[in-house]
Amino acid sequence: MNKKEIFSSFLKLRGFRFTPQRERVLEEAFSIHKHFEAEDLLVRIRQNGHRVSKATIYRTLALLIQCGLLREVIFGERHSHYEHTLGPKHHHLICLRCGKIIEFTDETIERVQQRVCEKHRFEPSQRRFEIIGYCENCAKHL
Amino acid sequence: MNKKEIFSSFLKLRGFRFTPQRERVLEEAFSIHKHFEAEDLLVRIRQNGHRVSKATIYRTLALLIQCGLLREVIFGERHSHYEHTLGPKHHHLICLRCGKIIEFTDETIERVQQRVCEKHRFEPSQRRFEIIGYCENCAKHL
DNA sequence: TTTGCAATTGAGTCTAAGTTTCAACTACAA
DNA sequence: TTGTAGTTGAAACTTAGACTCAATTGCAAA
Numbered sequence A, B: 001m002n003k004k005e006i007f008s009s010f011l012k013l014r015g016f017r018f019t020p021q022r023e024r025v026l027e028e029a030f031s032i033h034k035h036f037e038a039e040d041l042l043v044r045i046r047q048n049g050h051r052v053s054k055a056t057i058y059r060t061l062a063l064l065i066q067c068g069l070l071r072e073v074i075f076g077e078r079h080s081h082y083e084h085t086l087g088p089k090h091h092h093l094i095c096l097r098c099g100k101i102i103e104f105t106d107e108t109i110e111r112v113q114q115r116v117c118e119k120h121r122f123e124p125s126q127r128r129f130e131i132i133g134y135c136e137n138c139a140k141h142l
Numbered sequence C: 001t002t003t004g005c006a007a008t009t010g011a012g013t014c015t016a017a018g019t020t021t022c023a024a025c026t027a028c029a030a
Numbered sequence D: 001t002t003g004t005a006g007t008t009g010a011a012a013c014t015t016a017g018a019c020t021c022a023a024t025t026g027c028a029a030a
Helices: A003-013 A020-031 A038-047 A054-066 A107-119 B003-013 B020-031 B038-047 B054-066 B107-120
Strands: A070-073 A081-084 A091-095 A101-104 A123-134 B070-073 B081-084 B091-095 B101-104 B123-134
Touching: A003 A020, A003 A054, A020 A038, A020 A054, A020 A081, A038 A054, A054 A070, A091 B107, A101 B107, A107 A123, A107 B107, A107 B123, A123 B107, B003 B020, B003 B054, B020 B038, B020 B054, B020 B081, B038 B054, B054 B070, B107 B123
Parallel strands: A091 A123, B091 B123
Antiparallel strands: A070 A081, A091 A101, A123 B123, B070 B081, B091 B101
16 A cells, blocks of 8 residues: 555545646645655745645644654644655654754664563553754864 | 752853742642643732743743753643653653543663663763553543 | 843734634535 | 444644743942
8 A cells, every 4th residue: 555545545534636736736745755844845836836725734634643654743843744654664763953953863762762661561552762962073163 | 959059050051040030930840749731820820829921931941951950851742841850760651531640650661762872872962751641540531 | 340242021903823703605405 | 324433634722832022130430
């Protein structure tokens, strides 16, 4: 199943519709291969000669998160960022000075999560592991 | 050095002042022994018969974070929460349904952080490890 | 003690992300 | 064809937090 099928069957299942606007947002969200914000989608959709309202973009992003195709990631800023859930799970090093985001993977984390969730009988659906500080270059300028 | 001394010497060091308002915010922030938000401080300060403006509270919180006495934690909501940095480092299980926050500690995480930071020559100043999902009770109601 | 200056404060204004509202529109099933 | 429920966009709204600025205050040097 590709993204489109996943999303449309997710929608159908709960009596929602797979509309042209929702398809547009889906396509655009997956044409970006890094973290993005709602505003990015708005701009790119417009640049490609289409038009989807802000409200619909936010509504669709919420659906894409619900159906598990996207995940919300939180950097220092006051607005949300999104990323694809496909591909290996990764975490982030966030530079406070230049804003650079370095991704890393670590399989120990998965085991920690399992252990902790078992202990507290917690049902995980996603996680966030972010180390905040200064990248190699910026650390020199402190 | 207690909190007051840490804060006031942090301020003096950079030519800032340890004012009554800043002291008020410090005291109030440390009289709460769990996560809190800016609004909580505003209310509590007023309840104790004092008065510190919203602007000053936000400004002082930023200073307390800078000097390392407080840390910003991010739960699902659109506004910030804060916690004391003193005491053992811990992480959070966040329930999406009832909003409950369960704290846990895990020493493996510290080692993961060290390993990752060394590899990327990253200078860490804080971290976030949050597992988002459903607590034992809420998992039943899904 | 006085003086001058830079830091600080509070009230109010502003910003921007995201949400809500609602009337018009649309897909689909009966 | 019609009824119903989902969807859309425009605009208004919400809210945390940042900014502005005139008035105030703390402190260091005279």
